[in-house]
Amino acid sequence: MKVIKNIGLVLSLIGFAIFTASMFIGTNNVSEETFNNWASQKVKSEFFIEKAKQDIVGKELTAYQLSSKIIDIAKQSNEFQKSKDEIAWEKIIHIKWNKTYKDFVYPLVRASATGWVVQNQGFFFFLTFGLAILGGLLFFGADYQLLGPPGIKNNGIFQHSATNRGILGMVAFVFFVGFYMLLYFFPNYLINPILSVNGVSKSLSGNESSQWFLYGFMYCAVMTVFAVRMFIKYRHNNYQIVRTLVVLFFQIAFAFLIPEILVAFNKPWFDFKNAWPLNYSFFFDWNINSLIENGNMGIFMLVWGIILTLVIIPVMVYFYGKRWYCSWVCGCGGLAETLGDPYRQLSSKSLFSWKVERWLIHGVLVFATLMTALTLYTYFAEIESWKEVAFGLSAYDIQSSYGFLIGSIFSGVIGTGFYPILGNRVWCRFGCPLAAYMGLVQRFKSRFRITTNGGQCISCGNCSTYCEQGIDVRSYAQKGENIVRSSCVGCGVCSAVCPRGVLKLENGPEKGRINPTQVLLGNDVDLLELMNEK
Amino acid sequence: MEHIVIIGNGVSGVTAARHIRKLSDKKITIISSETSHFFSRTALMYIYMGHMKFENTKPYEDWFWSKNRIELKQARVASIDTKNKNLNLENSESFSYDKLIIAAGSKPNKFGWSGQDLNGVMGMYHKQDLESLEKYAPNNKVCKRAVIVGGGLIGIELAEMLHSRNIPVTFLVREKSFWNGVLPDQESEMINQEIIDNHIDLRLGVNLKEIKSDEKGQVKSIVIAETGEEIECNVVGLTAGVSPNIKFVKSSEIESNRGVLVNRSLETNIKDVYAIGDCAEQREAIGQRRPIEAVWYTGRMMGETVAQTICGNPTEYRPGHWFNSAKFIDIEYQTYGWVWAKPRENEARFFWKHKDGKKAIHLSFDKDSKEFIGINAFGIRMRHEFFDKVLTEKKSVIHVLQHLADANFDPEFYKQYEQEIISKFNKAHGTNIQAKKKSWKRIFSKA
Numbered sequence: 001m002k003v004i005k006n007i008g009l010v011l012s013l014i015g016f017a018i019f020t021a022s023m024f025i026g027t028n029n030v031s032e033e034t035f036n037n038w039a040s041q042k043v044k045s046e047f048f049i050e051k052a053k054q055d056i057v058g059k060e061l062t063a064y065q066l067s068s069k070i071i072d073i074a075k076q077s078n079e080f081q082k083s084k085d086e087i088a089w090e091k092i093i094h095i096k097w098n099k100t101y102k103d104f105v106y107p108l109v110r111a112s113a114t115g116w117v118v119q120n121q122g123f124f125f126f127l128t129f130g131l132a133i134l135g136g137l138l139f140f141g142a143d144y145q146l147l148g149p150p151g152i153k154n155n156g157i158f159q160h161s162a163t164n165r166g167i168l169g170m171v172a173f174v175f176f177v178g179f180y181m182l183l184y185f186f187p188n189y190l191i192n193p194i195l196s197v198n199g200v201s202k203s204l205s206g207n208e209s210s211q212w213f214l215y216g217f218m219y220c221a222v223m224t225v226f227a228v229r230m231f232i233k234y235r236h237n238n239y240q241i242v243r244t245l246v247v248l249f250f251q252i253a254f255a256f257l258i259p260e261i262l263v264a265f266n267k268p269w270f271d272f273k274n275a276w277p278l279n280y281s282f283f284f285d286w287n288i289n290s291l292i293e294n295g296n297m298g299i300f301m302l303v304w305g306i307i308l309t310l311v312i313i314p315v316m317v318y319f320y321g322k323r324w325y326c327s328w329v330c331g332c333g334g335l336a337e338t339l340g341d342p343y344r345q346l347s348s349k350s351l352f353s354w355k356v357e358r359w360l361i362h363g364v365l366v367f368a369t370l371m372t373a374l375t376l377y378t379y380f381a382e383i384e385s386w387k388e389v390a391f392g393l394s395a396y397d398i399q400s401s402y403g404f405l406i407g408s409i410f411s412g413v414i415g416t417g418f419y420p421i422l423g424n425r426v427w428c429r430f431g432c433p434l435a436a437y438m439g440l441v442q443r444f445k446s447r448f449r450i451t452t453n454g455g456q457c458i459s460c461g462n463c464s465t466y467c468e469q470g471i472d473v474r475s476y477a478q479k480g481e482n483i484v485r486s487s488c489v490g491c492g493v494c495s496a497v498c499p500r501g502v503l504k505l506e507n508g509p510e511k512g513r514i515n516p517t518q519v520l521l522g523n524d525v526d527l528l529e530l531m532n533e534k
Numbered sequence: 535m536e537h538i539v540i541i542g543n544g545v546s547g548v549t550a551a552r553h554i555r556k557l558s559d560k561k562i563t564i565i566s567s568e569t570s571h572f573f574s575r576t577a578l579m580y581i582y583m584g585h586m587k588f589e590n591t592k593p594y595e596d597w598f599w600s601k602n603r604i605e606l607k608q609a610r611v612a613s614i615d616t617k618n619k620n621l622n623l624e625n626s627e628s629f630s631y632d633k634l635i636i637a638a639g640s641k642p643n644k645f646g647w648s649g650q651d652l653n654g655v656m657g658m659y660h661k662q663d664l665e666s667l668e669k670y671a672p673n674n675k676v677c678k679r680a681v682i683v684g685g686g687l688i689g690i691e692l693a694e695m696l697h698s699r700n701i702p703v704t705f706l707v708r709e710k711s712f713w714n715g716v717l718p719d720q721e722s723e724m725i726n727q728e729i730i731d732n733h734i735d736l737r738l739g740v741n742l743k744e745i746k747s748d749e750k751g752q753v754k755s756i757v758i759a760e761t762g763e764e765i766e767c768n769v770v771g772l773t774a775g776v777s778p779n780i781k782f783v784k785s786s787e788i789e790s791n792r793g794v795l796v797n798r799s800l801e802t803n804i805k806d807v808y809a810i811g812d813c814a815e816q817r818e819a820i821g822q823r824r825p826i827e828a829v830w831y832t833g834r835m836m837g838e839t840v841a842q843t844i845c846g847n848p849t850e851y852r853p854g855h856w857f858n859s860a861k862f863i864d865i866e867y868q869t870y871g872w873v874w875a876k877p878r879e880n881e882a883r884f885f886w887k888h889k890d891g892k893k894a895i896h897l898s899f900d901k902d903s904k905e906f907i908g909i910n911a912f913g914i915r916m917r918h919e920f921f922d923k924v925l926t927e928k929k930s931v932i933h934v935l936q937h938l939a940d941a942n943f944d945p946e947f948y949k950q951y952e953q954e955i956i957s958k959f960n961k962a963h964g965t966n967i968q969a970k971k972k973s974w975k976r977i978f979s980k981a
Contacts, residue, residue: 149731151864155698156584236864238947345586350595453943454918456859456868458830459545460577465590474593495945497585499861501868501915504943508974521918523835524852 005142012135019128020175022192023182026115028066030057030108038108045091048077066112067105067188071095074104098404101186106211109188117192125196129221136225143232150236152497154345154466162420163342169420177417184408187211205263216256219335223251226338233341239492239505243327247334255331268294270301273329276309277368278434280407284399285379313434314441320507321448322438323490330434332427335416336468337491340424344468344493347423353470357430357487364406365436371398406431425468429487439486449513450483450494452476453502454521463494463503477502480517537561538844539621539631541611545830546811547637548572549837550844551604557845562603565621565629567610569661571596576830578664579691583698588661611638614786616804633806633844636783636794637837640776640812640828643684647772649745654753655770658692667695670752670769674701677768681705681756683742684774685712687860690725692771693734694863704735704765706742706758708774718875720885721910724894725862732863745770776828778813791815793826798850800840808844810836820853822872829858855925856908857918865892870921871908873898881907884931884962886955888913895955899931906931914951915943917977932967935959939972 035057039049051073056066074093081091094100117124147153162168182190194209197217201209227248234240254273263269268290276282282305291298316324326333378385378395385396415427428435442448450473457480463473469487473494476483483503495503538554540547543566551562564572577591599606610624614634621629642657644650654670656663671677680696682689685707696703709715711722712729729736743759755766778793789795789803793815800808811833816825835853842849859868873896877883882901887894893913899906905928909921920941924934934941938952952969960967 149864153698154583154585158581158587159584237945238949239945242947345590453915454857454922455831455834456857456918458576458859459574459593460580461574461586461590461593462577462580465586478593492945499866500859501866501943504915504945508978512978519838520834521922522831522854522857523838524854 001142001145005139005146008135008138008140008142010135012132012139015128015130015132015135019132019193019196022117022124022128022196023063023189026113026117026192027060027062028109028112028191029060029114030066030112032057034108034111038111042104042107043091043093044088045077045081045093047080047091048073048093051076063109063113063189063191066109067101070105070108071100074100098185098408101188102184102211106188110191110194110208113191113195115192117195121195121198124192125199128193128196129217133221133225137228140225140229140232143229144235147232152499153233154497157342157345163345165346165421169343173417173420176419177413180413180417183211183215184412190214201260204257204260207263213260216260219331220252220256223248223334223338226341230338230341234496237492237496240496243492244337246328247330247337250329251331251334254329267297268301271331272301272304273308274331275313275325275434276305277365277372277437278330278332278432279305280368280371280402280433281399283372283375283379285375285385288379313438317438317441317448318446319448321446321488321490321505322435322442323448323488323505325438326428326435326489327491332411332415332432333425333489336419336424336428340416340419340468343419343424345423345465346421347425347429347468347470349464349467349470349472354472357470360430361432361436361439361487364410364431365433367402367406368433371402374398406433423468423470425489428489429469435487435489442488443484443486445510447507447510447513448488448490449506449508450476450488451504451506451508452480452482453500453504455480455523456500457502458500460499462497462499466493466497468493473503480515480520482513482515484514535559535561536632537563537630538633538635539629540564540635540637541621542566542637542639542811542813543568543572543606544575544637544639544811544833546639546833546837547635549834550635550637550810550841551837552602553838553841554844555602555604557841557847560845561605563605563607563629563631565607565609565611565623567608567624570606570608571599573661575659578658578661579695582664582667582695611782613782614788614807616787616807619806631806634808635840635844636780636788636802636807636809636813637811637833638779638782638813641779642688642772643775643777644772645774647742647745649747649753650772652745652747652753652770653751654768655745655772657772658688658695659776667769671696671699671701673699677701679704679765679767680769680771681765681767682771682773683756684772685709685714685738686773686775687713688776689771689773690729690862692773693729694732696769696771697732697734697863701769702735704737704767705729706737706740708739708741710739712736712738714875716875717910718873718877718883718885718896720887721867721894721896721912722875724887724891724912725865727891728863728865776812778815778826780813798852799843799848800836800851801843808840810840820851823853823856831858855922857921865913866915868911868916869908870916870918871898871906871925873908873910884959886951886958888951888954893951897931897934904930904932906934909934917941917943920977932965935967936970937976939969940977942972 043049055069074095078092081087157163190211194211194214197214198209200217201207201213227244230244231241250273255271259269259271281287291302327337375395386394388394410431411427415431418426457477459474459478461474463477467473468491469489471485471488473483490505492505495505538560540551543564547564551564554560554562571592573591574593577586580586581588611621612624613622619631623629642659656666671680679702681704682692683706693703693705712725714722726736741759743757745753746755748754753768753770755764756770757764780790780794783790783794787804788807793813794802794809795817796802796809796814797817800810800814802809812828819825832853836851839849839851855871857870880900881898884897895914896910898908906924935956942950956967956969
């Protein structure tokens with residue numbers, strides 16, 4: 001079994017190595033036709049077009065050379081335009097590192113890719129995803145035997161470099177962050193990885209794969225492999241098994257397949273489970289317009305999105321706590337609960353981080369709400385989104401800075417990239433505005449709580465250590481108090497790792513949900529007398 | 535300001551300190567030589583197993599103590615001068631108190647085996663034991679085999695710890711079955727099986743004769759008394775129970791027996807000196823309890839109680855219904871009320887075990903009145919409040935079985951066994967008990 005595990009590890013590492021190396025191979029050859037197609041949509045500067053035709057078209061270039069040339073020429077073109085007496089502003093090419101590469105450079109690089117990978121997409125898919133998935137399944141599958149009888153086996157987690165911020169953890173951290181930076185800001189260097197899933201994309205929606213399709217497919221693949229790990233690790237625990245199955249289903253069906261199939265039928269890409277304000281662009285003008293233009297289906301989506309946020313979410317949180325979403329449905333939660341599970345013990349439980357957490361997460365919620373209000377105001381007042389509204393800012397400015405700071409950096413680069421350093425729910429804990437919204441309901445008006453079992457806690461600290469949300473569960477358990485915290489996502493792991501069976505997730509009556517205790521059960525002190533003393 | 539000095543920073547002493555601070559403004563000092571901050575002793579095993587770091591076992595962050603004005607002093611007490619209300623520390627400092635709480639805990643038993651002080655022989659009680667284990671048994675290359683002597687809770691925990699690092703373990707148990715002085719035969723047998731299933735070499739009904747040394751003064755092997763068999767090993771864990779750690783009290787005027795003798799208010803024979811936790815011995819046992827109870831929960835309760843007394847609200851130590859819990863490798867155990875290893879005259883018993891061999895319950899009740907006496911639960915979590923209430927209200931075993939769904943504390947989506955348990959009971963006792971559906975109203979209504 002040990003051998004099978006190691007074979008799995010090697011296969012999976014080979015898959016990753018090929019995947020990573022592929023970013024540096026292959027060349028681009030921009031044909032006249034490709035160039036004209038691209039240039040007609042993207043540039044108005046004749047200077048740029050002429051120079052680019054000379055320097056780029058028909059040449060064999062690497063993705064890096066091609067990208068830098070485009071940027072160089074764009075800069076030269078801008079200088080040229082600005083040196084004129086009367087500047088033709090529409091001919092200026094706006095260069096911003098977080099936008100230009102993905103919006104301007106990427107389409108040309110994507111369309112002009114040549115080389116072995118382009119010719120052998122199917123085989124390349126097998127060499128990367130195929131090997132990584134197969135290897136991952138063998139690696140985790142072997143644990144069925146290796147872990148011994150079912151039960152909590154967190155053996156060695158704090159002694160292993162990968163799960164205790166050691167060298168392997170740092171390597172994973174750099175890899176994750178690097179990948180997110182490329183995905184969000186420099187997809188022009190990910191052409192080969194994107195091509196690896198081209199076949200899958202074509203068979204689903206008929207479209208060429210994009211970087212977002214690559215991400216969606218990777219997400220599903222990673223979650224599936226790590227869900228197998230969850231099934232084996234927690235095979236004695238039905239709550240974990242059912243929960244993992246459901247969250248995997250929602251990812252694959254609702255976040256991946258249904259939107260792609262909608263696209264295949266010429267409908268808007270739509271994730272039915274993605275609620276505002278997590279889905280912050282739901283009320284943006286372009287989204288509303290695109291939904292309205294799409295007839296009955298689009299109107300249904302619009303109404304569904306509003307009902308989801310205003311009715312379904314609070315009602316469900318009232319009955320079951322926010323866990324029904326965070327740990328059972330949400331994609332971010334899904335990745336955190338599968339890929340992130342090995343890192344859950346790294347989240348900080350200090351009082352200091354709790355203070356930071358409350359300011360940050362509610363700050364993001366306020367920011368998202370203000371942004372949406374402003375967007376809706378400009379939409380209904382029919383103000384163009386790029387027009388200044390106040391303080392020199394337009395609705396578009398606010399939207400794009402939110403998209404950059406929160407949507408890309410916080411939820412992506414930090415939220416997932418920092419798993420190996422800060423634990424697996426950095427985004428959910430510190431940033432997600434939907435979690436903040438549901439948290440408010442959960443804290444003040446919900447039937448959900450984590451019950452503690454009388455006086456049975458031995459303060460061992462397993463619960464707090466394995467709480468991915470950084471809740472100091474033990475501090476409640478040792479007082480015999482129910483845990484009513486807005487950040488609890490109800491993953492159920494505190495209950496699973498408790499060696500004394502002290503914790504249980506319950507949806508009971510609201511009355512008595514908050515139960516501060518003076519003296520613990522087991523000690524027959526006269527409570528009435530104690531109260532009178534006070 | 536009155537100065538309260540607490541010897542020992544285990545759960546008893548720290549609970550006392552916290553509650554004194556809640557109730558008063560007194561000066562509080564905790565003296566311990568083991569660690570500078572309170573940690574959960576019960577979690578020591580998880581550090582070795584890699585589930586936690588030492589930091590994770592501290593229930594309070596390090597700033598907690600100064601914020602709550604609880605002074606911590608790392609020192610060892612040599613003797614107590616009760617006349618002058620003074621402590622003599624081993625570093626020959628002297629330290630005065632107004633009120634003294636002795637919460638010094640226990641120390642592992644050693645029965646004068648030859649070789650018991652060799653290198654590589656250790657208990658599993660102090661943080662220092664863990665450091666020593668890390669030194670002598672970091673992996674199965676340094677430690678080819680370990681032998682554990684003593685079949686109790688710490689013994690099986692130590693076995694699980696070593697097993698988690700794939701170190702072969704031989705486990706010597708004096709009784710004919712594991713922890714059979716406390717667990718009835720059926721449960722004890724079930725745990726034997728759990729030990730064997732985890733490939734631990736369990737030897738029942740044997741005693742340690744001697745521990746042999748190599749030329750460097752380190753453990754080489756042990757010899758079993760009954761068979762004369764010699765087992766080579768690099769580590770020996772002595773886990774044959776604990777006894778009160780009160781050597782430093784013996785020279786004082788504080789009266790002691792095995793532990794420091796206390797009355798119901800946890801006072802010793804000397805005014806302003808109290809003893810709590812593992813090291814306290816009740817002059818008269820409370821109910822069916824033993825005079826010394828080295829249990830986490832009772833230590834905590836004594837800490838709560840003594841704090842009341844010291845803060846001007848004289849309170850007797852009145853532990854409620856007995857409860858305890860443990861985990862035997864992968865099997866969780868909880869007990870409420872009394873299930874003696876051997877049934878008493880008036881008792882009838884009902885035992886149910888699931889076919890997977892990992893779940894069982896054992897009920898004890900009065901033969902005639904059917905009054906519920908106690909339950910052992912294995913692999914099924916039970917609700918403390920439920921059994922506390924049932925015992926207080928002296929309900930019958932029939933009531934308990936009817937409401938078993940209310941008592942269940944297993945996580946959601948777990949399989950329930952109430953029907954199976956009840957139908958087995960009905961068959962065995964010719965009754966016709968019907969299980970009631972779980973009711974939140976009953977569960978959360980306070981008596």
